[in-house]
Amino acid sequence: xxxxxxxxxxxxxxxxxxxxxxxxxxxxxxxxxxxxxxxxxxxxxxxxxxxxxxxxxxxxxxxxxxxxxxxxxxxxxxxxxxxxxxxxxxxxxxxxxxxxxxxxxxxxxxxxxxxxxxxxxxxxxxxxxxxxxxxxxxxxxxxxxxxxxxxxxxxxxxxxxxxxxxxxxxxxxxxxxxxxxxxxxxxxxxxxxxxxxxxxxxxxxxxxxxxxxxxxxxxxxxxxxxxxxxxxxxxxxxxxxxxxxxxxxxxxxxxxxxxxxxxxxxxxxxxxxxxxxxxxxxxxxxxxxxxxxxxxxxxxxxxxxxxxxxxxxxxxxxxxxxxxxxxxxxxxxxxxxxxxxxxx
Numbered sequence: 001x002x003x004x005x006x007x008x009x010x011x012x013x014x015x016x017x018x019x020x021x022x023x024x025x026x027x028x029x030x031x032x033x034x035x036x037x038x039x040x041x042x043x044x045x046x047x048x049x050x051x052x053x054x055x056x057x058x059x060x061x062x063x064x065x066x067x068x069x070x071x072x073x074x075x076x077x078x079x080x081x082x083x084x085x086x087x088x089x090x091x092x093x094x095x096x097x098x099x100x101x102x103x104x105x106x107x108x109x110x111x112x113x114x115x116x117x118x119x120x121x122x123x124x125x126x127x128x129x130x131x132x133x134x135x136x137x138x139x140x141x142x143x144x145x146x147x148x149x150x151x152x153x154x155x156x157x158x159x160x161x162x163x164x165x166x167x168x169x170x171x172x173x174x175x176x177x178x179x180x181x182x183x184x185x186x187x188x189x190x191x192x193x194x195x196x197x198x199x200x201x202x203x204x205x206x207x208x209x210x211x212x213x214x215x216x217x218x219x220x221x222x223x224x225x226x227x228x229x230x231x232x233x234x235x236x237x238x239x240x241x242x243x244x245x246x247x248x249x250x251x252x253x254x255x256x257x258x259x260x261x262x263x264x265x266x267x268x269x270x271x272x273x274x275x276x277x278x279x280x281x282x283x284x285x286x287x288x289x290x291x292x293x294x295x296x297x298x299x300x301x302x303x304x305x306x307x308x309x310x311x312x313x314x315x316x317x318x319x320x321x322x323x324x325x326x327x328x329x330x331x332x333x334x335x336x337x338x339x340x341x342x343x344x
Contacts, residue, residue, distance in 0.1 A: 003047060005245045006131060008110035010036075010046035011081055013056045017041070019073060020060045033059055044083075050112055050134060050248075051297070057141035068182045070144035074151025075186060078159065084222055084229075085109055091219035095157060096207040099126060105226045111245065113145055123168075124207040126153060128198045133251045135173070136312070137297040143174040146198040151186050153200055161209045167202050171195035240281040243272070247290050255291065255314045258283050292328040295321075299337045306333045 013036065021027050031038045034055040040046040048056070061069050079086030085105050089098040102115045112134060118125040128149040130142040150170060158164050166188040176193035184190050237245075246264050250256045256264070261283070262272050276282055291313045298309045310321035325333045 004049040005241055006050040006112045006248050007047040008053055008112050010040060010043065010048055011083060013048045013053060014041045015081060016056050016060050020063045023064060025063055030059065054138045054141050057144050061144065070147030071151045071182050071186055074148045075155055077152040077155060079156060082109055084226055088219060088222040088226060090160065090213040091215040091222060092211055093214050094208050094210050095160060098160060098211065105230065107230055108226055119204060122204050124202045124204045126200045131249045133248045133294065136251065137301055139174065146172065150200055154187060160211045162212055163209060165206045167200045169201040171197055171199045173198050238279055239275045240279045240286060243276065244286050244290060247286065251294065254312055295325055299333060
């Protein structure tokens with residue numbers, strides 16, 4: 001199975017699916033609806049695409065009727081869900097080191113959500129950011145992932161140290177929900193919604209708490225294994241896939257252009273085009289492919305008008321977008337939006 005440009009560990013998707021299964025859902029049916037091979041659910045090294053992740057969260061939230069599913073799942077998660085990164089966390093000397101390891105080995109877990117740490121004076125900040133493509137295509141499921149991450153952070157600090165500690169401030173990208181009681185119960189503070197990031201803030205001294213399972217020998221072994229795995233992953237990625245991944249990861253208000261991508265890759269337009277040509281690709285073909293996938297996803301999401309989608313994808317005129325969409329799919333955007341929901 002070829003690895004998609006945007007991916008996440010199968011363990012995370014499996015964890016969400018099993019919530020529905022434990023409440024009576026049929027495993028085979030859930031896998032069929034999300035396009036996941038049941039045989040890969042327990043397979044080490046298996047992964048899911050962005051589209052599959054969105055489908056999994058949408059389906060399980062709908063099945064359970066739990067609009068705070070991410071928060072509730074985070075309350076019972078464990079470091080083992082993160083595999084070797086989780087074992088590295090458990091064997092770390094303190095919380096600060098444990099979550100710095102999450103930041104360092106983010107790519108062993110996913111490239112669709114970025115976890116990062118910042119120290120500002122006496123404060124510790126932990127950021128959880130889904131790639132802009134996810135936030136644009138499905139803000140609801142991106143919120144579920146952020147909810148899960150903040151709730152899991154609080155839960156894991158207790159598991160790792162044996163002590164209960166809570167953030168002093170929580171910032172969330174999404175709009176304020178009608179009810180915020182579950183956030184207050186789990187976090188012991190009400191988040192600030194509508195912010196420009198998802199971020200937990202703690203007192204730095206809390207994050208310096210020692211861990212119950214600190215083991216220098218195991219920690220060194222897990223770190224070395226993860227460093228080798230990350231290096232192998234980077235070597236295996238083609239340049240065309242790297243360019244495509246950068247385009248997807250940086251799709252925010254509009255799609256990145258050639259000048260944006262060369263800056264992010266620290267190269268020149270000539271070098272980028274030459275390396276792509278050597279692999280039988282071009283920046284234009286990659287850009288068109290990404291635009292096609294995003295257009296279909298945004299039309300399915302139905303949160304933007306066709307004209308708004310056109311401008312978001314970099315088209316100065318909606319008519320140009322309509323012609324391009326028909327070339328990609330064989331139909332026009334309006335007809336697709338009206339009922340052609342079987343495109344993949």
